[in-house]
Amino acid sequence: MELTKEQIKIIKDYYKKIIPSKEFKDELENKRKDVSFITELLDKDKLRGMTEIEFGKLISNLWSSLFWGNKDFLVNKIIQSNGMDKIRKQLINLLYGSDNFEKRFDKFLKEIKGIGPAALTEILCKYNPRKFGIWNDKARKGLKELKFKDLPLNKYYITGKEYIRVNDALLEILNVLKKLGFSNPDLLVVDNFLYFVSTKKFKEEGDEDFDHDEIRDFIKDIGNWLGFETETEKLIAEGARVDDVWRARIANLGVVTYVFEVHKHGSIDSLILNLEKALSNPTVQKIVAVSNAKQLERIKKEVRVLSENFRKALAYWEVKDVVETHDSLSKAIENIAKLELVKSQFGE
Numbered sequence: 001m002e003l004t005k006e007q008i009k010i011i012k013d014y015y016k017k018i019i020p021s022k023e024f025k026d027e028l029e030n031k032r033k034d035v036s037f038i039t040e041l042l043d044k045d046k047l048r049g050m051t052e053i054e055f056g057k058l059i060s061n062l063w064s065s066l067f068w069g070n071k072d073f074l075v076n077k078i079i080q081s082n083g084m085d086k087i088r089k090q091l092i093n094l095l096y097g098s099d100n101f102e103k104r105f106d107k108f109l110k111e112i113k114g115i116g117p118a119a120l121t122e123i124l125c126k127y128n129p130r131k132f133g134i135w136n137d138k139a140r141k142g143l144k145e146l147k148f149k150d151l152p153l154n155k156y157y158i159t160g161k162e163y164i165r166v167n168d169a170l171l172e173i174l175n176v177l178k179k180l181g182f183s184n185p186d187l188l189v190v191d192n193f194l195y196f197v198s199t200k201k202f203k204e205e206g207d208e209d210f211d212h213d214e215i216r217d218f219i220k221d222i223g224n225w226l227g228f229e230t231e232t233e234k235l236i237a238e239g240a241r242v243d244d245v246w247r248a249r250i251a252n253l254g255v256v257t258y259v260f261e262v263h264k265h266g267s268i269d270s271l272i273l274n275l276e277k278a279l280s281n282p283t284v285q286k287i288v289a290v291s292n293a294k295q296l297e298r299i300k301k302e303v304r305v306l307s308e309n310f311r312k313a314l315a316y317w318e319v320k321d322v323v324e325t326h327d328s329l330s331k332a333i334e335n336i337a338k339l340e341l342v343k344s345q346f347g348e
């Protein structure tokens with residue numbers, strides 16, 4: 001992948017603003033602290049005998065896990081969903097397998113529940129930061145700001161083939177940083193650079209396209225942080241499979257359930273029918289349609305003729321507000337986590 005003159009100029013402009021800053025250097029230093037520890041955990045011989053405690057340390061020290069106040073819950077959920085034998089096998093295959101890398105990447109995402117693209121690519125980067133880069137929301141926003149157009153920048157779950165294209169772009173940025181004088185950079189530096197590009201300059205673009213699965217997972221995260229039991233892709237009533245469920249157990253009310261459907265495109269009638277079926281579950285107290293502003297206006301028009309009970313039960317959540325809530329809560333959780341109020345059994 002060859003960068004355009006415009007892209008190189010934009011990178012140079014950001015380089016001058018970001019690289020000399022103390023904030024950039026401090027953040028990079030913090031990121032580097034985790035690398036040698038995780039690289040050691042991912043040694044092939046160690047992986048063969050990886051214990052639950054060691055796997056817990058791996059997951060707990062990922063930046064993608066920073067926002068979990070109770071990391072033990074996250075680790076135990078991944079272990080219970082997959083089993084340690086399967087986790088060990090897939091990690092060894094991912095990092096040391098003889099198959100085509102694309103296939104190993106795709107197989108890991110398919111086989112291991114609870115580890116998405118952000119965590120997976122972070123594991124790859126910390127295993128070999130000179131070869132593998134990180135794919136997360138900040139990287140995507142940074143790449144958009146740098147005018148990359150032929151990448152899957154509106155997708156959260158990417159394939160191995162798509163990740164290789166993304167990684168090629170990250171390596172090209174790395175080459176530019178080298179030429180600009182950054183001493184001995186790697187893809188951790190590129191990740192940090194894109195993080196600062198995205199957080200300082202990226203602007204919301206209103207009703208632009210969004211990734212359905214990413215927003216679904218953001219809603220799940222928000223529910224977890226608020227203390228709800230959460231599930232995705234849940235069959236909540238006969239014929240009604242919904243994107244997200246938040247569930248709370250209240251002493252005098254029993255179980256209370258909130259349902260979320262993310263609507264990107266397709267039939268609004270089908271969306272409404274699914275939500276009507278979901279509302280037939282007696283524990284469901286609220287149903288929420290999630291989309292961009294234009295789609296939500298279309299949904300509101302369609303439900304005007306429906307029953308008052310349905311209209312009162314239905315709420316609307318704009319995608320940009322989901323993203324803003326996720327960003328704000330994740331920052332709050334990250335700051336609270338620094339206090340170490342809850343000690344993890346998987347800590348170093």
